[in-house]
Amino acid sequence: MSLSNVVSDKAAEWFRTWAVDGDTATLLTNSLSVIAKLPGRQNADLVVQVLENDPEVRRLIVASEISRLTQVDWKTALKGADDPTTIPEPRKLAAKLAKGAISPKGTESRWAAPTRSPGWCLFSDVRPVSKSRPR
Numbered sequence: 001m002s003l004s005n006v007v008s009d010k011a012a013e014w015f016r017t018w019a020v021d022g023d024t025a026t027l028l029t030n031s032l033s034v035i036a037k038l039p040g041r042q043n044a045d046l047v048v049q050v051l052e053n054d055p056e057v058r059r060l061i062v063a064s065e066i067s068r069l070t071q072v073d074w075k076t077a078l079k080g081a082d083d084p085t086t087i088p089e090p091r092k093l094a095a096k097l098a099k100g101a102i103s104p105k106g107t108e109s110r111w112a113a114p115t116r117s118p119g120w121c122l123f124s125d126v127r128p129v130s131k132s133r134p135r
Contacts, residue, residue: 019050029060069096
């Protein structure tokens with residue numbers, strides 16, 4: 001989903017500022033989530049920059065993806081972000097992450113384009129876990 005039809009240029013600039021200079025991890029994370037849904041290389045590059053340089057925001061984004069894709073509670077999602085070996089049904093999550101990464105409409109695919117997305121960071125950690133568990 002592109003928010004470009006409902007987010008003005010001025011609002012997008014505020015979200016970009018908050019994604020870097022927000023006072024709390026929640027403000028940074030929520031702003032980054034909006035920026036990730038906007039088109040454009042500048043937005044994708046900013047998302048990747050923040051994810052690569054802010055471990056707390058990355059943790060919250062990864063937990064959000066785990067929660068969204070697996071429908072687990074927030075506490076379980078945070079635990080999975082900290083230790084991917086604790087994620088329930090890691091094969092199922094890995095398949096959903098891979099599907100999202102190749103989808104032209106998926107947020108993860110935009111994040112993965114310049115370098116690595118939180119999905120790819122998580123996917124790289126889940127893959128070994130998936131191999132160790134029986135089908």
